Each structure stands twice: as C-alpha cells, then as structure tokens.
Amino acid sequence: MSYDNFKLFKVRIERGVAFVTIDNPPMNLLNMQMIMEFATLAQTIQNDDNVRVIVFNSADPDFFIAHFDVSGLVVMPDEAAPKKSSLENTVHMINETYRTMPKVSIAKVEGIVRGGGFEFIQSFDMIFGELGKAVFAQPEIGVGIIPGGGGTIRIPRSVGRRRAMEVVLGGHDFPAEIAELYGLINRALTPDKLTLYVENLAYRIASHPAESLAIAKKSVLAGVELPIVDALLEEQYLFGQAVALPSSKARMNMFLNAEGQSREMEANQNTLLEEQEVNPFAMLEEKEK
Amino acid sequence: MSYDNFKLFKVRIERGVAFVTIDNPPMNLLNMQMIMEFATLAQTIQNDDNVRVIVFNSADPDFFIAHFDVSGLVVMPDEAAPKKSSLENTVHMINETYRTMPKVSIAKVEGIVRGGGFEFIQSFDMIFGELGKAVFAQPEIGVGIIPGGGGTIRIPRSVGRRRAMEVVLGGHDFPAEIAELYGLINRALTPDKLTLYVENLAYRIASHPAESLAIAKKSVLAGVELPIVDALLEEQYLFGQAVALPSSKARMNMFLNAEGQSREMEANQNTLLEEQEVNPFAMLEEKEK
Amino acid sequence: MSYDNFKLFKVRIERGVAFVTIDNPPMNLLNMQMIMEFATLAQTIQNDDNVRVIVFNSADPDFFIAHFDVSGLVVMPDEAAPKKSSLENTVHMINETYRTMPKVSIAKVEGIVRGGGFEFIQSFDMIFGELGKAVFAQPEIGVGIIPGGGGTIRIPRSVGRRRAMEVVLGGHDFPAEIAELYGLINRALTPDKLTLYVENLAYRIASHPAESLAIAKKSVLAGVELPIVDALLEEQYLFGQAVALPSSKARMNMFLNAEGQSREMEANQNTLLEEQEVNPFAMLEEKEK
Known part of the structure; x- marks a missing residue:
C-alpha cells in the first residue's frame, strides 16, 4: 500500500x-x-x-482541524432539499465509514477542533485530548446553521440531551477537562501522558487479531444501537464467532500454558500509563503468518 | 405580551x-x-x-422547588387506571411541552429541588447548579410511590441505568458536585461563576436567529430518539433548512467579510466564563427587522 | 429460606x-x-x-471475581453456532435475571473484577468501587475473543460508544476513579465511606415497600429501553399502580401528619454519608404485617 499521495496529511506505519x-x-x-x-x-x-x-494528530500545535470552510457553505442553494431516504451528504457518508469500518480509529487532539472537524472525530472509536490545550466546539449556530456532519446526532448519544443542547445551542468552546467531564471525549491527559497512553493503547490494540477486533467493534456498535435483547443475541452470535477462530484457540492455550490464569499473574495491573513490554502474543502472530 | 398575571413567579425580559x-x-x-x-x-x-x-431561578435561597404537594397525591384513586395510549397526565404533557418547544429553557438551581420540581427541570434544555448549595433528589419511593413526571424515564436517559436506579430506588439527596459527576445536571459552578455563565450563555443563545435555534433543537431531539441512520437523515434535512435561511447566508457572509475565518480570529477562545462583548450579529439582526 | 447450601459464597440476612x-x-x-x-x-x-x-462483596481482599475460567472456553466448538432468536447462553440468561428481577442488587467491589465477573455485576442495579483498590477490565480481546456475558452491550449503554470501544478493544485495566469518571460504576469511594454508603443505601432501600421497589425498578428499565413517549406512558401507568397501594397511602398520610411537608423538615438533607437514624416507616411496616 502506498500512503505517499496524500497532500494534506503525512502517514507513517x-x-x-x-x-x-x-x-x-x-x-x-x-x-x-x-x-x-x-x-x-x-x-x-x-x-x-x-x-x-489509525491515530490522527495534527502538525499544527494550535489547531487540530479549524472547522469546515464557510466559503463552501455560503454558496449552497437558497432552497432546502426535501427529506431524503438515504445519506447523500458526502460528509455523513465518510464519517459513517470511519464509525463502522473494521479498523480502529483514534483522535489525539492537542489543539482546537471545531465544527466539521469535531464531527469527523466524533465518528471515531476514541478521542483523547490534551489537558490545558485541546478545545472542542460546534460553533455553527453562530452563523445561523447547525452541525451537518452528525454533531447534533452523535453528541447527545455520548453526553445526553441537556449537555448536547448546551454544546449545540451555545456554540462556545469547551476545554479538554470539561469535554472529559461531559463525555465529549474519552479522556483529557497532560502532554506526556497523552502521548504515552495513546501510543501504548494503539500498539496494544494493534497486537490483537484483526478478525477479533472487527468482531468486537461490531458487537459494541450493536450494543449502542439495538434493543437490549436483540443486542444480546448479536453478542451471543459474535462471541461464538470469536471463540471459534483458530487464532483465539491458540491465544487461549498459550495463556493457560504460560500460567496466565494464576493469582500471581492476574494480580498484575496495566493501565497503559507506563512503558509497555512487548506483547507476548506478537511472537505467536509471527508464526501464524 | 403580558407577563404580569402570574401569581407564583415574576418575569423579566x-x-x-x-x-x-x-x-x-x-x-x-x-x-x-x-x-x-x-x-x-x-x-x-x-x-x-x-x-x-427562558431562565428559571427561585426567589427562595434554600428551595428551588420543594416537590409536588403530597396532599394532592394522597387523595388519588385507590384503584389504578389501566394503561393508556396517550399522555393524559397533565404534568407529563407540560414537561413534554418544555422539552419539545422551539424555545430554549435553562434552570439555574441554587437550592433544593426534589420530586416533581426536579422532574420539571429535567425536561428543560439545560440545568446548572450551585456548587455547595444545590441539591437534587427523587424522594418518592420513601412514601411508596414513584416519580410520575418523567423522572424514571429521563434520568436513566441522562445518566444510565445504574445511576438512575440509585437515584430512584434510594430516594436520597445528591449534592451539585455528584449531580454533575453523574450527569443529572450540566454543570456545578460556584455562585459567582454560576450567574456569570448562565447569563452569558442565555444572552449568547438569544443572539442566535430564532429559526436556527428551533432547527438545532429539533435535530438534537432527533439525535437522542431516532435510530442512527434515521437521525442522520433528519440532520441532513434540517441542515439544508438552516443553511438556506437568508439570515444564515447574511451571517456567513458577514463572518467571511470580517476575516472571521483567519488563524488569528479563530485562535480566540470563549468559554463564557468572562464578561462578554456585544455580539457582532446583534447589529445585523436590527437591520433584518 | 435456607442460604446454607451455597459452596462458593456465604449469605447473611x-x-x-x-x-x-x-x-x-x-x-x-x-x-x-x-x-x-x-x-x-x-x-x-x-x-x-x-x-x-442483595449486596455482593468478596472474601478475597484483592479479587472480587477474576474472570471466567478460560479452560472452559478453550474447549468450545471450532465451528460457530448460527444466529439464534432467543438467549440460549446461560450467562446471558442469568445476567438478565439479575437485571430484571424485582429485587435490588448492589456490587461492592474492593479488588479486581474482570471479564465475566465484571459482566455479571454490570447487570446489577448499582456498582460501587473502592478508590485506589478496585479495578475493572474486559480483557477478552487479549486472547482473541470478546466479552460474551453482555459486556459489549451494557458498557456502551452506560458510558457511550467511544469509551466502550476503549474498554473492549483495549482490554486493559481501569482503576476505580476512571471507572467512576466514565460511568462504568456508580461511584468510587474511600474504604470507610464505601462501607458506610453501601450499607446505608442498602438498608434504606430495604425499608421501602417491596411492591413499590418492584414498580420503580420496572419503570426505570422502561426508561432506558423504550421510545420516549412509550416510556412516559409506562411510567404514567406504573405511577398509578404505586399511588393506589394501601401502603403508599399509609406512608403519605404518615408523612403529612408528622409535618414532613414543612420547610423545617424539608430543609434536612441526607446524602447517606453519615450514620442513619432508624427509618420512621419501619414501625409502620411492622403494623402492616
């Protein structure tokens, strides 16, 4: 795969x-x-x-993404389109792709992110922000419009109706610590901890089997969207899929053989806030290839 | 409009x-x-x-609203009514009116609010509480009944099932800082910051076009209630409505002409915790009239 | 009732x-x-x-429940079962029993709880954790599988999609204070406050009439699962049931006769963090028997 043709971002694997x-x-x-x-x-x-x-960050220390270019909005039709039965809006389609694709997306926000930029990362699997520096806002209402990339939908689903109303109707800025309190982001961390945690977490997730990650993500998505019993039935089905994978059997056996299921081993705790050792399954995965 | 005929509250516009x-x-x-x-x-x-x-507060420094008068409940029928297919309960109807009406409601709670009073403001768009002074509770279970104005429904939607069970089955008091932690309220603020923030926020929201506010509120309500794709379709439609408003076009042009979309201007942050300058769009709105 | 035949736990009423x-x-x-x-x-x-x-705790100061025995999972079929239309998984069925039964369940977690153990208590009505000691995790992804006892479903319903993804896809440990911040648990408390609060809360809830508790729990469950108007209709119906109970009428009358509905009495606050007096309704209940 080549990641050299992008003009607006650099990619390192x-x-x-x-x-x-x-x-x-x-x-x-x-x-x-x-x-x-x-x-x-x-x-x-x-x-x-x-x-x-995928971990997104910004080359600009002050801005993650400013917002969607207003000069692209001011030229939109003076007559509103009728209600559609499918998502035709490009932004909605791409944001939904990130939300539902079988890869894991993480935003590491060290500066300001507003409007369409904030909506883009709301579709991610996780958002982490720098304490004292990251700022989140949906300022659309200030120019008479509303968030059009899922903000009015995803924010209340994360933080409830009343905090969503404050964000969307106020249009003002929310610093990282309030964004964390409200649940707009996963966590606000000091700069050194932010980098350590996001990298540890990203590498750890990437050490899990790709098929298992896809199944787990699918089950959590069912968990937010389906009625409770339907959701549990989906998990019951997906659990069966995951447990039947040869790679899962290999890992479970390796775990048992290494005395992983012992009081001594299980007493170890890992909050990913310290340097990590190499994942013991990495070796196994090499063999599987 | 006259606001002079109310006996139980004073209104100032x-x-x-x-x-x-x-x-x-x-x-x-x-x-x-x-x-x-x-x-x-x-x-x-x-x-x-x-x-x-609308911003509600209380003339009583210790009580926002005590709760619903129990002497009005003790005389209710000894036989329960069968299940209805529409909301006949007056309290439910009025609370739903506040939740869905195209005006924005904010509760500024500086004392105790319990039972039906708490349920009334749960239907609002936002609740702010005074740190160290505001207290929230659903004490109904103590006399064998349950919240009947939406509390058992709106609380779990804001704070999740297990915290809602604690509030509803315990019936005890939750001070502002725990109410904030749980998400029962938007935020708990010290007295001086509470007044500053609520007033800044209310005036700021009121500076946004009425039609835009109605559209934004409608979209957030869709965001909490509809399945994800249906909700995004509703936002897609409402975004088209908002962007087509002449007042929105005027604001977007004014924003672009004033170099609003520049790194220098966008670097300004506003968390509404300081004295605000007059909104630049106020002048524009005068002209629109 | 006899509680003497359990091998893996002790019961005291x-x-x-x-x-x-x-x-x-x-x-x-x-x-x-x-x-x-x-x-x-x-x-x-x-x-x-x-x-x-019911209040669950652990005899082991370091472990609440380690997790489900992996040696029981490694022997599961190599072929996944097709999707079912009812919950056949024993763990799902038992967890759902705790979630829906007309008794109130509380977990008091003073050590590590992971995997299936964490999923078991997620089905409870409340979870409290010891600050600095309790640890919560869904480590399944580490061996290629996913939580199969409701974790992928109940966690996003409590903490939202993005924090659920972090827990389920990361598989690492979350200490009590982060679990509280995220809403994975009700509250994290220091050891002395934890015992005081959980006991006060449990005894207080147990002082409320059994029928009222069953009705209240049912209404909150409707509140998390039904569309808003359907949920309010259910509350309207259940409120009528609760208010019609003779025990409720007796309590409301006792409350009114004792001047409970007075400014002086209502100014008292009770956050359950101090020693409690005997509930005034306990006497009443003795008479009802």
Missing part, C-alpha cells in the same frame, strides 16, 4: 498502527479536498492487512 | 431572555396552580417573538 | 438485606458452578419476602 498527521496550513481548515483524502485513506487502510489502528 | 423567578412561599411547593402557570407561561413565550430563551 | 460474600479461592475464578449458584441464589431471593436488596 509502525507495528500495525497508521499515524496520520494532518497538515493543511494555515489552520487545517476542512474542505472538500481534505474530505476526499479522508475517504481515500479509509479505503486504503481497509485494504491494508498491515494496519489495524 | 431582557435582550431576548425571559428571567422567571419562582416565588411560592414557604418553600415553592409544586401544586396544580403552579403547573397551570407553567403551562400558560410556555404558551405565552411560544407566541412571543421577543423571547428565545 | 439483616433487616431486608442479603449480604453475599463470594469465596472461591484462590482468586474467585468464575466457573459454571459459581454461575449455577448465582442462578439458585436469584431464584431463592425472588421467593424470599424477607429480602429486598
């Missing part, structure tokens, strides 16, 4: 993780070119067996 | 915000008269183009 | 609360025997009018 650094000066304004590159990237990564996790 | 101060000594007990006044207020405000936001 | 202490050395590994005892316990307690609340 390491141990199953694609590190994508957005770089569109002067402030990473989101425009159709960037959206098309995000679409191409998703497609490329879905076809790349060497990548299981 | 300023810059698009209706400040409603509940005043029903000795402890703002919720009764049918107060509920009827809340209904009349909702109707009046929905017809008043000068009001976009 | 006091004032309507069953205190269940799990004791399966060397680390409370979850296996089919323990699951069967959980099933028997649920059945016994559902038939025991003297028990309204």
